[in-house]
Amino acid sequence: MQGQGLCLRVATLLTGLLECLGFAGVLFGWASLVYVFKTEHYFDELCEPDAGATGNFTVQPDCKAQDERFSLIFTLGSFMNNFMTFPAGYIFDRFKTTVARLIAIFLYTSATLTIAFISADSAFLLFLAMPMLTVGGILFLITNLQVGNLFGKHRSTIITLYNGAFDSSSAVFLIIKLLYEQGISLKASFIFLSVFSAWHVGRTFLLMPRGHIPYPVPSNYSYGLCSGNDAREEEKKTAESEKLELQSKESLPAKEATPCLPSAVSAYTNAFAITQFFGVLCAPWNGLLMDRLKQKYQKEAKSTGSSAMTVALRSAVPSLALTSLLCLGFALCASVPILPLQYVTFILQVISRSFLYGGNAAFLTLAFPAEHFGKLFGLVMALSAIVSLLQFPIFTFIKGPLQNDPLYVNVMLVLATVLTFVHPFMVYWECRRERKSPVTA
Numbered sequence: 001m002q003g004q005g006l007c008l009r010v011a012t013l014l015t016g017l018l019e020c021l022g023f024a025g026v027l028f029g030w031a032s033l034v035y036v037f038k039t040e041h042y043f044d045e046l047c048e049p050d051a052g053a054t055g056n057f058t059v060q061p062d063c064k065a066q067d068e069r070f071s072l073i074f075t076l077g078s079f080m081n082n083f084m085t086f087p088a089g090y091i092f093d094r095f096k097t098t099v100a101r102l103i104a105i106f107l108y109t110s111a112t113l114t115i116a117f118i119s120a121d122s123a124f125l126l127f128l129a130m131p132m133l134t135v136g137g138i139l140f141l142i143t144n145l146q147v148g149n150l151f152g153k154h155r156s157t158i159i160t161l162y163n164g165a166f167d168s169s170s171a172v173f174l175i176i177k178l179l180y181e182q183g184i185s186l187k188a189s190f191i192f193l194s195v196f197s198a199w200h201v202g203r204t205f206l207l208m209p210r211g212h213i214p215y216p217v218p219s220n221y222s223y224g225l226c227s228g229n230d231a232r233e234e235e236k237k238t239a240e241s242e243k244l245e246l247q248s249k250e251s252l253p254a255k256e257a258t259p260c261l262p263s264a265v266s267a268y269t270n271a272f273a274i275t276q277f278f279g280v281l282c283a284p285w286n287g288l289l290m291d292r293l294k295q296k297y298q299k300e301a302k303s304t305g306s307s308a309m310t311v312a313l314r315s316a317v318p319s320l321a322l323t324s325l326l327c328l329g330f331a332l333c334a335s336v337p338i339l340p341l342q343y344v345t346f347i348l349q350v351i352s353r354s355f356l357y358g359g360n361a362a363f364l365t366l367a368f369p370a371e372h373f374g375k376l377f378g379l380v381m382a383l384s385a386i387v388s389l390l391q392f393p394i395f396t397f398i399k400g401p402l403q404n405d406p407l408y409v410n411v412m413l414v415l416a417t418v419l420t421f422v423h424p425f426m427v428y429w430e431c432r433r434e435r436k437s438p439v440t441a
Helices: 003-024 026-039 064-083 085-117 120-168 171-181 186-195 197-206 231-245 266-277 279-304 308-335 339-367 370-388 391-399 407-419 422-436
Strands: none
Touching (some): 003 120, 003 197, 026 064, 064 370, 085 120, 120 279, 120 339, 120 370, 171 266, 186 197, 266 339, 279 308, 279 339, 308 339, 308 422, 339 370, 391 407
């Protein structure tokens, strides 16, 4: 990896990072965008005068139905983000990089143009635009995660870095909110995002492979600017190296946001959105931990006779346990009704989410054959999407029967988080069993 080849790979890495940071996971800055939509009077017709208001006092209208409408849009978007990862992964596995990216560009550009040109009268089109935006974004992420294959022993670190960039891209909607408060219209901001489709197209043909980036990367591997017009040659090289992929494993991404309060919560909205940006700084630590442990255990395996699979899985155990611990801390802090404590909740949410999605992708590449990664990652995200559908009925349940008291819901979420410690324990137990009888295993 020298000269022009090194420059090309570094350019691919950095532009992919910018792509994930600026476009892939913007949905999860939804709280900031809701603030703008409310100012623009989207779904204002759902607000009703407070039935308890008496006299000449000026009171805020009851906008519970409006909040539920925005929550439903976010639920649909986040569901599509996870559920459509499975078909998106299949498209990537079956039709390769160029086709998957062109589909992503079409969906993303259509979504940003739709949001740019709708108004309060046509706000229902958000139900179409947000799912298209999220599916386009997840395709950007999936096609970029393979870039980690270009950098050998730093593969897990780069994969988790990209997942962190995916998380941090939620700050884009915060920037749009801040620009809106300075007089830049919502239309102008989303037209600006649409113009970037030209950059996505250019990157697709100049800095990305037509097929898949193999792992390990052959010494004569070329792509993008260096590959010329001989697509068959690249496919031949990829096919030859895919046999070696079965011997290694590591890669991918997803999220939540809090609804905007009907009061002056701009400061907390900004704080929440700003913390999302730092996901790109948190995520690589998980991958770095796994890479370092894997190198350490590989040295030990030479004397113990442990298999490569056992070494890989053993390196994932501390990451899985730490992820569960961070998620538990987040769930506990979110359950405590002390407003200033929520700054800590925001921080834990960013860190735990970065570890969760990046670690999930890396674990799948360690534990299963690489040629099935797209489908397996998509299946996991599809299952999480089904679970995410519960957030809207839970939101409605809290607003209604529980009368805005989420105590019982929070207790159940904490208990569910505690159950996740079963996973690292099972992986550890399996690795220990294999080390005791390496010959049999």
